[in-house]
Amino acid sequence: MRKLSTKSLVLLLLLVIACCNSIDLCEGRRGRHWRPKKGPASSLTKKKGKGKPGSQHNGQGSPKPSLAPKPAVKPNPNPKPKPSPAQNPKPSPNPGSGPSPAQGKAKPASPTPIIYNVVDFGAQGDGVCDDTKAFEDAWAEACKEEASTVMVPADYQFLVGPISFSGPYCKPNIVFQLEGTIIAPTNAKAWGEGLLQWLEFTKLRGITIRGKGVIEGRGSIWWTGTDDDIDPVHTSMTSLTLLFALRFYGSYNVTVTGITIQNSPQCHLKFDNCESVAVYNISISSPGDSINTDGIHLQNSKDVNIHHNNLSCGDDCVSIQTGCSNINVHSLDCGPGHGISIGGLGRDNSKACVANVTVRDINMHNTMTAVRIKTWQGGSGLVENVRFSNIRVSEVQTPIIIDQFYCDHTSCRNQTQAVSISGVHYENIRGTFTVKPVHFACSDNAPCSDISLTNVQLQPQKEQFHMYDPFCWQAYGELYTPTVPPVLCLQNGKPASNRVLSDHDTC
Ligand SMILES: *[C@@H]1O[C@H](CO)[C@@H](O)[C@H](O)[C@H]1NC(C)=O
Ligand SMILES: *[C@@H]1O[C@H](CO)[C@@H](O)[C@H](O)[C@H]1NC(C)=O
Ligand SMILES: *[C@@H]1O[C@H](CO)[C@@H](O)[C@H](O)[C@H]1NC(C)=O
Numbered sequence: 348m349r350k351l352s353t354k355s356l357v358l359l360l361l362l363v364i365a366c367c368n369s370i371d372l373c374e375g376r377r378g379r380h381w382r383p384k385k386g387p388a389s390s391l392t393k394k395k396g397k398g399k400p401g402s403q404h405n406g407q408g409s410p411k412p413s414l415a416p417k418p419a420v421k422p423n424p425n426p427k428p429k430p431s432p433a434q435n436p437k438p439s440p441n442p443g444s445g446p447s448p449a450q451g452k453a454k455p456a457s458p459t460p461i462i463y464n465v466v467d468f469g470a471q472g473d474g475v476c477d478d479t480k481a482f483e484d485a486w487a488e489a490c491k492e493e494a495s496t497v498m499v500p501a502d503y504q505f506l507v508g509p510i511s512f513s514g515p516y517c518k519p520n521i522v523f524q525l526e527g528t529i530i531a532p533t534n535a536k537a538w539g540e541g542l543l544q545w546l547e548f549t550k551l552r553g554i555t556i557r558g559k560g561v562i563e564g565r566g567s568i569w570w571t572g573t574d575d576d577i578d579p580v581h582t583s584m585t586s587l588t589l590l591f592a593l594r595f596y597g598s599y600n601v602t603v604t605g606i607t608i609q610n611s612p613q614c615h616l617k618f619d620n621c622e623s624v625a626v627y628n629i630s631i632s633s634p635g636d637s638i639n640t641d642g643i644h645l646q647n648s649k650d651v652n653i654h655h656n657n658l659s660c661g662d663d664c665v666s667i668q669t670g671c672s673n674i675n676v677h678s679l680d681c682g683p684g685h686g687i688s689i690g691g692l693g694r695d696n697s698k699a700c701v702a703n704v705t706v707r708d709i710n711m712h713n714t715m716t717a718v719r720i721k722t723w724q725g726g727s728g729l730v731e732n733v734r735f736s737n738i739r740v741s742e743v744q745t746p747i748i749i750d751q752f753y754c755d756h757t758s759c760r761n762q763t764q765a766v767s768i769s770g771v772h773y774e775n776i777r778g779t780f781t782v783k784p785v786h787f788a789c790s791d792n793a794p795c796s797d798i799s800l801t802n803v804q805l806q807p808q809k810e811q812f813h814m815y816d817p818f819c820w821q822a823y824g825e826l827y828t829p830t831v832p833p834v835l836c837l838q839n840g841k842p843a844s845n846r847v848l849s850d851h852d853t854c
């Protein structure tokens with residue numbers, strides 16, 4: 348008697364689950380299969396779980412036994428039964444279809460990478476359910492396998508909250524294959540306080556994000572002015588410091604390619620303390636009037652190659668901060684935005700060092716500046732060996748800027764100390780400006796030295812009301828060719844004081 352009633356109870360329960368599937372889908376699926384956290388085993392349990400709803404009409408297959416005994420079969424179930432039917436990943440209950448010949452071999456000695464599909468870890472991809480946990484679980488498995496792949500499949504929209512894909516104990520060379528779309532939460536609760544980033548990859552050796560997918564920050568609520576009706580989301584969000592949609596920290600051999608990152612709440616892509624970075628063939632896009640939406644931010648990173656990307660945003664297309672060296676940026680399309688910047692450096696009397704930056708073959712349109720170096724008063728350190736070449740500008744307000752009086756509010760106290768700037772070369776900078784062609788504002792105590800201009804030809808965009816002449820203050824260097832317009836204010840030779848490169852500035 349007792350057994351029977353238990354059985355019917357189970358059946359009833361299954362029925363209820365089947366009926367209410369649509370309601371508790373988000374939690375339900377996860378709850379169901381994520382108990383056993385083994386990689387391959389979990390996919391097995393998943394399949395069984397999936398069979399459940401269907402099993403009601405063939406009247407058999409209590410899920411319990413199939414769930415349990417399988418560790419023995421470990422090699423043949425595999426973590427990648429790609430549920431190709433886009434919406435409802437409902438692999439038919441026939442167990443045979445799963446391990447298809449192509450995927451049949453799991454880890455052992457296989458040269459083909461092991462693929463962990465987030466859908467197999469319970470991600471819904473409906474743009475509504477929170478898929479964060481599924482991404483974490485997929486990562487946890489991928490982390491254990493060298494050169495494995497986390498697959499974010501196409502035709503899904505995954506809602507993912509702040510998440511960290513972190514080493515340092517992960518195996519090297521993991522690939523994050525982004526084909527679908529990842530969207531950010533828009534409610535303040537999901538973001539929490541003092542958050543630095545949305546999607547973070549830390550302390551990894553060899554990490555690649557690639558694919559045709561999209562990272563959609565849904566940032567518009569962050570950009571709106573405070574004059575909106577009191578929106579709790581907005582007020583909470585804007586109290587935070589700069590937030591990065593995608594951030595890499597402390598990693599080697601980082602590649603980001605193919606993807607699109609758009610509408611970040613603030614900066615789109617950040618590299619901190621990274622070495623050997625390649626970013627190519629990606630697209631970054633947010634409206635020109637969105638606030639603080641830098642494209643790519645580099646800090647304390649070296650050996651970085653950024654090329655063949657399209658960047659349009661509301662702030663710097665590329666921003667190179669302190670601690671960067673051997674930075675190579677080329678073949679970009681930038682605009683709208685604020686151009687490519689080194690700095691602001693030396694804020695709050697800090698020391699800043701940037702060396703060996705090359706920026707070439709850039710198409711810059713409708714931006715505030717094209718190539719800019721900006722430092723705060725009171726800092727120390729040195730920017731050296733910078734080359735800007737083949738920059739085509741179109742309707743750029745002030746294409747060439749060095750500003751050692753950078754200040755992002757109305758006034759900053761004048762201070763004597765400054766981050767020194769030495770060895771900045773401009774070659775083939777051509778096109779149209781709308782305010783001023785060249786602006787070199789250097790510090791009295793640390794004049795800019797060794798600035799050179801070669802083939803600089805900047806025409807005013809026709810019939811503007813206000814056009815300024817080139818401006819220089821304490822800027823020393825050489826014109827290798829005549830410029831258009833003439834930059835006669837550049838002082839020849841070296842600054843008289845030997846203040847440049849004092850001990851204080853050595854980096
Ligand atoms: C980075 O990649 C290079 C070339 O693939 C390799 O030689 C090097 O060991 C890698 N660095 C690290 C820290 O994994
Ligand atoms: C660039 O990315 C797009 C979109 O992901 C892809 O279709 C194309 O093949 C990529 N091109 C190269 C040269 O990698
Ligand atoms: C950048 O834009 C150009 C012109 O629209 C296009 O041909 C190219 O594929 C784009 N590249 C990327 C990475 O989106």
Ligand SMILES: *[C@@H]1O[C@H](CO)[C@@H](O)[C@H](O)[C@H]1NC(C)=O
Pocket residue numbers: 672673702703732
């Ligand atoms: C900059 O490049 C020079 C010449 O290649 C090199 O000697 C120097 O070490 C580099 N500086 C930094 C900080 O990497």
Ligand SMILES: *[C@@H]1O[C@H](CO)[C@@H](O)[C@H](O)[C@H]1NC(C)=O
Pocket residue numbers: 759760761791
């Ligand atoms: C700071 O110094 C600059 C350059 O010498 C000068 O033009 C400016 O008026 C000074 N500002 C203040 C607030 O003293």
